[in-house]
Amino acid sequence: MTSSGSNEGALVWNVAGLLGEEPGADRLLDVADVRIGLGDDLTLAAPIAGRVRLVHTNRGILAGADLRTALQLACSRCLRDIVLPVDVRLQEEYLPALDLATGRPLPTDDEPEVARLTDHHELDLETPVREAIQLSEPIAPLCRPDCPGLCIVCGERLDEGVHDHPDDDIDPRLEALRGFHADDA
C-alpha cells in the first residue's frame, strides 16, 4: 500500500484464498492512508482509515467496513472552510461471479441486484465506500449551527468585525435587499 496520493485498488482484495476455506473463516484487514477520487467537486480532507472484516459465508463473502475519513467543505452561510468527519459503516454480502473450482460463470439472473466478486475473485469495496461518503455530504453544511453568515451590507462575515454601518455607506443596490430583510423579520 502506497503511503500517499491516490492509491488505486487499495480497497480491493483478492478473496480466492478465503473462498477456499470453511464458512466462518475470516480476514481482518487494516485500512490506512487510503485516498479515492469522489468526483462532483467533493474532496477528502483526510485519508480513509479503519478496519474491514471479510467473512466466508455459505454463499460468498460478507464484507463489514468500519472506516473514518473527512470531507473538505465550505460553510453554506459564510463560506468558511469546514472539515467534516465522516464515518463509513458498511455491511454487504458479495457473491462469486465464477465457480471457484471450475472457473465457470455462475448464474446471476435470479439475483441481479446483489453485489458480485470480480472474475478474478476480487472484492471491490471502493465503489460502495465512495457512494457512502458522497451520501454523507450535507445539503447545507455549516461551520457551526448558529453561523450568522455574511453581512448583507458589506459582504464580510457577521461574526468578524463591526457591522453598524452608517446609512450613507449602504450600496444602493443592496438597499432594497436590506429593506426586504427588515420587513421580513
Ligand SMILES: [Zn+2]
Ligand atoms: Zn459559517
Ligand SMILES: [Zn+2]
Ligand atoms: Zn457589514
